[in-house]
Amino acid sequence: MEQYDYSDIKPLPILTDQQDELCRIMYTEDYKQLMGLARALISVNELSARALQLTAQVIDVAPAFYTIWNYRFNITRHMMTESDDTVSYLNKELDWLDEVTLNNPKNYQIWSYRQSLLKLHPSPSFKRELPILKLMIDDDSKNYHVWSYRKWCCLFFNNFQHELAYTSKLIELDIYNNSAWTHRMFYWVNFKDVASEVELADELQYTMDKIQLVPQNISSWTYFRGFQELFHNKIQRESEVVQFATSFIASVLSLPIDLPQDLPEIESSYALEFLANHWSADPRTQDSAVKAYSLLAIKYDPIRKNLWHHKINKLN
Known part of the structure; x- marks a missing residue:
């Protein structure tokens, strides 16, 4: 603040003690002085070096004050045109x-x-x-x-040249990092029309390898499902994908479900969810989807049983 002279500016007051005020904010005198100066400069739209400096002081104490960010941008845009x-x-x-x-x-x-x-x-x-x-x-x-x-x-x-390698590094550090998996999908969405079969096969294998490491990881299974849906016309490996997902659910699809307590534990409820979603898209396999959703509801993901019953009702 000592860099510039603001003595010619009359600060605009921050109004307090209003008639219907429920809770008066106890601003410090320094804060009221700073904000008063800023409001005064904004009111006359002063686009100067001292105004720019003042916005930095305001942002330092109130970084979420979006009006001051907009004011600083207007100052910067103006002063940029005057710069050599x-x-x-x-x-x-x-x-x-x-x-x-x-x-x-x-x-x-x-x-x-x-x-x-x-x-x-x-x-x-x-x-x-x-x-x-x-x-x-x-x-x-x-x-x-x-x-x-x-x-x-x-x-x-x-x-996008850095994105796959960058997300791979983050997933290596934390395989549960849903943000990294989501960003990786963002990459493929933007390259869905030009991705080669070799690239897609490599990415499919990459995802399956990560699922093998931690089968009960919703992030990798959601990515796997999204990748399949995005490239369903280019990836002709349906039987392999189904076989892969089935490997995490033991033999539960062949067992009766009237005694849930007798059903074995499985490696991944998300694998069962993946299969249910996959089978529900084809009328020929919807019975299998109903069985998978039922298993989720009564044994493997009962906390979301209302969701699974809703999905079953949509198939009937």
């Missing part, structure tokens, strides 16, 4: 944003602001974004805001 080196100016702004990002991992306004800056940038670089993305995901591998931004970057830069 637009690229350096915007890179400096991104450098500042990196520091804010590291200190505010759950703040979604940051990522919207980054998108806006990259859209302004004459030569934006995905390579520049990768380190901050890595740091943030290393800190919290399931941070929704960071993953959403990474998806946006892939589309914005039309660059």
Whole structure:
């Protein structure tokens, strides 16, 4: 704050003690002064270096204040046009944003602001974004805001070359990382029209290998199902897939279900769910689907029995 003179600005007050006020917020005097200055500058739309500095102070104490983010963007866009080196100016702004990002991992306004800056940038670089993305995901591998931004970057830069290897590394560290599995599916959705049979076969084997490691993992089974549905016209290995899933459920499909307590334990209820869903799509195998859903309801996933009964009713 000492860098610039704000003595000519009359802070706009933060109104308190209103007639119908239920709970008065006890702002500190420093906070009221800072916000009062910011409100005053916003009211006259001052687009200056001191206004930019003030927004940094406000974001430091109130990082979720989306109005100040929008104001900072307007200042940056204006000052960029007056700069002799637009690229350096915007890179400096991104450098500042990196520091804010590291200190505010759950703040979604940051990522919207980054998108806006990259859209302004004459030569934006995905390579520049990768380190901050890595740091943030290393800190919290399931941070929704960071993953959403990474998806946006892939589309914005039309660059997916890092994604399979990156998700493989994360899945190696934590096979239950649903965010990594979801991002991996995002990759294939964007390449569904150009993926080769060899690539698809390799990915199918990759998924089955991961399921073998931890059969009771909803993330890998959901991915397996999604991958099958996405490429059902290209993957002609239905019998192999069914045989693979069946290997995790012992012989329960051939056993009577009137005595649930006599049914054996199985390696994966998700394998049974996968088979039920697979069989329900074909009228010729819907009886098998009903049996599988019934087994889930009475023995292997009774907590969701209402869902399984609903699916059975849809088949009848």
